Amino acid sequence: xxxxxxxxxxxxxxxxxxxxxxxxxxxxxxxxxxxxxxxxxxxxxxxxxxxxxxxxxxxxxxxxxxxxxxxxxxxxxxxxxxxxxxxxxxxxxxxxxxxxxxxxxxxxxxxxxxxxxxxxxxxxxxxxxxxxxxxxxxxxxxxxxxxxxxxxxxxxxxxxxxxxxxxxxxxxxxxxxxxxxxxxxxxxxxxxxxxxxxxxxxxxxxxxxxxxxxxxxxxxxxxxxxxxxxxxxxxxxxxxxxxxxxxxxxxxxxxxxxxxxxxxxxxxxxxxxxxxxxxxxxxxxxxxxxxxxxx
Numbered sequence: 001x002x003x004x005x006x007x008x009x010x011x012x013x014x015x016x017x018x019x020x021x022x023x024x025x026x027x028x029x030x031x032x033x034x035x036x037x038x039x040x041x042x043x044x045x046x047x048x049x050x051x052x053x054x055x056x057x058x059x060x061x062x063x064x065x066x067x068x069x070x071x072x073x074x075x076x077x078x079x080x081x082x083x084x085x086x087x088x089x090x091x092x093x094x095x096x097x098x099x100x101x102x103x104x105x106x107x108x109x110x111x112x113x114x115x116x117x118x119x120x121x122x123x124x125x126x127x128x129x130x131x132x133x134x135x136x137x138x139x140x141x142x143x144x145x146x147x148x149x150x151x152x153x154x155x156x157x158x159x160x161x162x163x164x165x166x167x168x169x170x171x172x173x174x175x176x177x178x179x180x181x182x183x184x185x186x187x188x189x190x191x192x193x194x195x196x197x198x199x200x201x202x203x204x205x206x207x208x209x210x211x212x213x214x215x216x217x218x219x220x221x222x223x224x225x226x227x228x229x230x231x232x233x234x235x236x237x238x239x240x241x242x243x244x245x246x247x248x249x250x251x252x253x254x255x256x257x258x259x260x261x262x263x264x265x266x267x268x269x270x271x272x273x274x275x276x277x278x279x280x281x282x283x284x285x286x287x288x289x290x291x292x293x294x295x
Contacts, residue, residue: 042261083187089234090181
């Protein structure tokens with residue numbers, strides 16, 4: 001296989017350096033409060049034509065060349081390499097591990113949590129107080145207690161083995177089996193997010209193909225005639241130890257399948273409050289995907 005890799009810095013792309021209007025907001029290279037990473041892959045197969053020479057009873061042998069091209073777009077390269085807590089984007093890996101260990105059999109299996117260990121809080125949104133959950137609903141509503149219970153059920157040893165095998169961020173789960181991804185010891189960069197998603201999509205993580213198939217269906221956010229979008233959000237306090245700060249980090253990661261190939265993306269942004277982060281997180285990421293012609 002012949003592989004062609006192109007790395008494009010957003011600094012060289014004028015279309016990524018300004019905001020047309022509020023509805024077209026982008027991550028600006030002039031600020032370092034956000035980053036957008038897009039890894040686009042395309043595989044093409046070129047096959048030579050078989051030519052028969054009947055009179056001489058000879059024929060040319062067919063040959064094929066598989067060419068894979070990758071384009072990596074970085075907005076704010078330094079921040080793209082900076083590691084942050086994955087927060088709920090770790091639900092992608094956590095779900096995959098739960099499926100591969102068969103703690104979760106399928107997307108419809110009922111999932112529960114220890115209500116004494118994780119009691120219902122007044123501040124919980126209504127979608128965290130449903131009578132029952134399965135993988136589809138727990139993932140969609142980012143139900144933290146379900147995933148804290150899942151990580152506990154997976155256990156320290158198995159969890160460490162999987163995150164090591166996944167090369168997931170700094171692979172540090174030392175701060176607690178049920179919270180290491182929630183502002184704890186686990187950190188990952190936007191570049192590492194897209195690399196993990198690519199390995200998962202290509203089934204290069206040494207997990208059962210069925211586990212990836214189920215998770216991929218759960219991750220589906222939008223399906224049109226032109227593309228399919230698979231994604232996950234994540235959010236949390238930038239500095240958990242600083243009680244006075246309300247600054248929030250927001251993630252939006254995933255991949256898009258379209259006729260041109262597969263496009264893995266990761267976006268993160270820091271805003272002064274949860275409301276400000278939530279209002280712009282998905283919108284900015286989608287604007288970049290539109291600018292890049294992915295959706």
